[in-house]
Amino acid sequence: MKWEIINPSDYCTMEAESFAVACVASLFLGEGKYGLDPIGDTNKEYKMPIMLFGGVDEFFSREFGFKDFGDGMKEIKETKMAEVIKALDSVSYEGKERSSMNNIVGYAKELVKYLSKSKEESNAS
Numbered sequence: 001m002k003w004e005i006i007n008p009s010d011y012c013t014m015e016a017e018s019f020a021v022a023c024v025a026s027l028f029l030g031e032g033k034y035g036l037d038p039i040g041d042t043n044k045e046y047k048m049p050i051m052l053f054g055g056v057d058e059f060f061s062r063e064f065g066f067k068d069f070g071d072g073m074k075e076i077k078e079t080k081m082a083e084v085i086k087a088l089d090s091v092s093y094e095g096k097e098r099s100s101m102n103n104i105v106g107y108a109k110e111l112v113k114y115l116s117k118s119k120e121e122s123n124a125s
Contacts, residue, residue, distance in 0.1 A: 004094075005104065006035035006050060012104050013039065016087035017080075019046040020064050024076050027069075029104065032056060070119045075076055075090040081119055088112050 003022050005012040007030070014036075023092035026034050026048060047110060051059060058061040058070035066072035091108035 001037040001046070002039040003046075004039055005029070005091065006037055007033065007102070007104065009102050013090075013092055013094050014087055014108075015090040017083045019048075020072070020076065021061075021080055021083045022046075022061075023048050024073065024080075025084050027051075027056065027092075028084070028115075029088065029091070029108055034104075047066050055061060081115065085112055085115050085119070089117070 001017075001019070001022070001027075002013055002015045005014055005026060008125060014025060016025060022036055026036050031053040035050040036046070036107075038046050048059065049055070060069045060072045061064045064072055066075070089112045090109045091105050094103055096109075
């Protein structure tokens with residue numbers, strides 16, 4: 001599935017295996033500053049609002065049945081971290097390069113490196 005990363009500056013997209021994975025990747029990327037809007041007609045029910053001023057726990061409880069974001073993160077980390085990394089690696093500017101000081105794609109690539117290294121280290125222990 002493909003989503004537009006809602007932000008005030010650049011038109012960016014992300015692809016993810018599931019809505020939950022896309023939400024976690026977006027929260028890693030923007031810490032609540034970015035929302036998600038589905039691209040295409042089939043995914044209209046999958047939207048994540050910008051949560052800059054809170055609401056992440058309530059959103060994860062309502063959408064995915066987790067107690068809170070931490071509860072959801074525990075399950076995602078154990079079962080779907082490779083998918084989160086893949087979603088972050090898919091972040092791209094659509095149509096043109098960035099137009100603002102925010103380097104969303106560059107930060108996504110840095111997160112991919114960091115999370116991949118962390119995943120390797122936790123698998124080694």
